Amino acid sequence: MGNRKALRDIKNMVVAPLYQCAVTKRRLTEKNNVVDKNPKFVARRPITRSFAATLTSKSQATQQESKENYEQIGNKRKHSPTVALVVSSNSLDTSTAIEVDEHLPTNELPLPMAEEMEVIESSDAKEVEMEDIVMETIPDIDICDREDPLAVVDYVEDLYSFYRKTEVTSCVSPDYMSNQFDINEKMRAVLIDWLIEVHHKFELMDETLFLTVNIIDRFLARQTVGRKKLQLVGVTAMLLACKYEEVSVPVVEDLILLSKRTYTRAEVLEMEKLIINTLQFNLSVRTPYVFMRRFLKAAQSDKKLELLSFFIVELSLVEYKMLKFRPSLLAAAAIYTAQCTLKGFKQWTKTCELHTNYSEDQLLECSMLMVDFHLKAGTGKLTGVYRKYSTFKFGCAAKSEPALFLLEAGHMLDPK
Incomplete structure (x- = not known):
């Protein structure tokens, strides 16, 4: 028995364990x-x-x-x-x-x-x-703001996680116009296009424009309005947005002059009461602008990408069909479309996907619509956004060539 040797393999290693043992x-x-x-x-x-x-x-x-x-x-x-x-x-x-x-x-x-x-x-x-290489490819986008208390780096991820969970409360039904008897989606588009020009003339903050559009849609989804009062709704919604976002608020008389004295001061104030009560004083909502800033940071954007992204997302504000997309999806798709426009090929990094929670495939449908809006922005009657972003102040972003290859990629995925 002393000369007997142990077996080299007694099948205790045939099925190798996946973890440490x-x-x-x-x-x-x-x-x-x-x-x-x-x-x-x-x-x-x-x-x-x-x-x-x-x-x-x-x-x-x-x-x-x-x-x-x-x-x-x-x-x-x-x-x-x-x-x-x-x-x-x-x-x-x-x-x-x-x-x-x-x-x-x-x-x-x-x-x-x-x-x-x-x-x-x-x-x-x-x-x-x-594993180390994969982790190194996703940079810390907040590292440069560690010393800035206004950047709230310690809480920013929790904040945006909360925004994503609650953004649905700021959305409206994509077919609410079916409940309106005297206005339609084309009239809404004319109103929003005009308000974008007013917003540009008064040099208001970007947040004000997005909140104005959100107030209009939420109010019209709950209250029927005649076509003669639609402009009054738009003017009053901008007044409320200015009171919420701006430091210096335009006076009521200025808005009356913009509407060519169609309405009186008393009518504006009465509509203000009606809107604020209908919305139950809820003006703290998640608009695409809230997500645009964070997602642009994740994309490591420069000024050119930022201006083009805002041009594309403002084109989407005018379109009634874009109400079916969540604010965060609109923001991510606008940035994705802008990146593809500037690069000339599909561009969506792991960092962008991580911080937006949207993959490239999830953005493609919305992005294809945005490319189509960009293609037709300079034609037709509603050219307010195109003219605004054709100026030197906005980097002539509207004159960029649309990313038409995204339309071809979308048709390949969906032959219908």
Whole structure:
């Protein structure tokens, strides 16, 4: 029995565990059957899928050799007392009982060979290296604002997570015009296009424009309005948005002059009461602008990309059909479309996908509509946005060539 050698492979490594486990050697005493655990080898890192595949191929190659060895010593083991050695795997939650000879020297129990150890170290090193490379490709977009208290870097991710959860409250039904008896979506488009020009003339903040459009849609979704009062709704909505966003608010008389004295001061104030009560004083809503700033930061934008993105998203404000998209999706699609327009090819990084929570495929439908709006922006009667962004102040963003290849890509995905 002293010349007997341990088997090289007793199939305890045929199915390699996916996670870290230890091969434990146990010494058994015949008197009291006390198990003395003496760890001989502990894997230093998790066994990867690639190593599992390597071990599987090795074990298959040695199965024939193992079978022959078992047959040779089969007769010797018949008269020898045996005990069970249980090799457990935490990762698979299973255990394998293997019969071994009581008199078998413990130092001859099957252990990983030196070449297998090299495979573990090399394969695991490659896996760690690849993981590190992937993590390095996603930069920290807030690192430059760590010292700025207004950037609230410690809370910004929580804030935008809350914005995404609550943005649905600022949305309206995409077919609310069906409840209106005297106005339609074309009249809404004319009103929004005119308000964009008024907003530009007064040099108001971007937030004011987006809030104005949101107030109009939410009010019209709940209240029927005649066509003669539609402009009054728009003017009053801008007055409310200015009171919420601006430091210097235009006076009522200025808005009356813009409407060519169609309405009186009393009518404006009466409409203001009606709108604010209908909306239950809720002006803290998530508009596309809220997400534009964050997503542009994730895209590491320059001034050119920023202006083109706002040009595209303002074109979408005019279009009634775009109400079916959430504000965050509109913002992400506008930036994606602008990037594709400037680069001339599809451009959507992992950083943008991480911070927007939208993949390129999710943006494609909305982006195709935006490309179509860009293509037709300078034609037709509603050219307020096009003329605004054709000026030097806005970088002549409207004169950029549309990303027509996105339309072709969309038709390839959906032949209909």
